[in-house]
Amino acid sequence: GQQVMQIPQYQHVQEGEDFTTYCNSSTTLSNIQWYKQRPGGHPVFLIQLVKSGEVKKQKRLTFQFGEAKKNSSLHITATQTTDVGTYFCAGNNAGNMLTFGGGTRLMVKP
Amino acid sequence: GAGVSQSPRYKVAKRGQDVALRCDPISGHVSLFWYQQALGQGPEFLTYFQNEAQLDKSGLPSDRFFAERPEGSVSTLKIQRTQQEDSAVYLCASSLVSDSGNTIYFGEGSWLTVV
Numbered sequence: 408g409q410q411v412m413q414i415p416q417y418q419h420v421q422e423g424e425d426f427t428t429y430c431n432s433s434t435t436l437s438n439i440q441w442y443k444q445r446p447g448g449h450p451v452f453l454i455q456l457v458k459s460g461e462v463k464k465q466k467r468l469t470f471q472f473g474e475a476k477k478n479s480s481l482h483i484t485a486t487q488t489t490d491v492g493t494y495f496c497a498g499n500n501a502g503n504m505l506t507f508g509g510g511t512r513l514m515v516k517p
Numbered sequence: 518g519a520g521v522s523q524s525p526r527y528k529v530a531k532r533g534q535d536v537a538l539r540c541d542p543i544s545g546h547v548s549l550f551w552y553q554q555a556l557g558q559g560p561e562f563l564t565y566f567q568n569e570a571q572l573d574k575s576g577l578p579s580d581r582f583f584a585e586r587p588e589g590s591v592s593t594l595k596i597q598r599t600q601q602e603d604s605a606v607y608l609c610a611s612s613l614v615s616d617s618g619n620t621i622y623f624g625e626g627s628w629l630t631v632v
Contacts, residue, residue, distance in 0.1 A: 450608070
C-alpha cells in the first residue's frame with residue numbers, strides 16, 4: 408500500500424532559525440495536505456497542494472509540491488516559539504483516504 | 518456545531534471490556550473519517566463514511582472494531598474485547614463534500630487507555 412515518509416523525526420532549533428521538513432510518498436499523489444498538531448491537541452489543516460511543482464506561502468511558511476507529485480516540503484522562516492508542534496504531511500491518491508507521514512516534531516528554544 | 522465533537526474525551530477500559538466512542542461531525546458534512554493515532558505516530562486511517570454508507574473500512578485492524586453512521590450524521594466506533602494494543606487516540610474527522618482534497622476537520626479525539 409501507499410507509504411508516506413517524513414524526515415526528520417525531530418528538530419530542535421533556536422528561535423529565529425529556519426526549519427524544513429520533508430515528505431516522500433511511495434506513490435504519485437493527487438494532492439498533499441499539511442497539518443499541525445500541538446502537544447495534546449488534534450491535527451489542524453494548514454494547506455493543500457494539488458499541482459505539480461506548486462509553491463504556496465502562508466506568512467513565514469512555504470510549502471512545495473514536487474514535480475513528480477511524490478514529494479513535498481514545508482519550510483518555516485525565522486521560527487517562533489508559537490511554531491512548536493508536530494507537522495504532518497498527508498498524501499491523497501484520488502481517494503478519500505489520507506495517508507499520514509510520521510510527522511516532524513519541532514521544538515523551538517527561546 | 519462549530520466543530521467536530523467527540524466523546525468521551527478520555528476513557529480507561531479494562532482489558533476485555535467493550536467501548537463505544539462517539540463522533541458528532543460538523544453539521545451538513547457528508548464525509549466522516551475515523552483515524553487511530555498511537556503515541557508519537559501519525560494518524561492511521563480506519564474507516565470512511567459518505568453519509569450513512571461505509572465506503573471504506575480497510576483500515577480497521579480486526580473484526581473487534583466496528584463503526585456505524587446509521588443516519589448519516591453521528592458516528593460510533595465500537596471496540597469489542599479491548600486489548601492493550603488498542604490504547605491510542607481515536608480521531609474523528611469530517612469534510613463537507615466527498616471529493617478528494619477537501620479540507621478535513623478533526624475533532625479533539627478520544628484518548629483510550631486499556632489497562
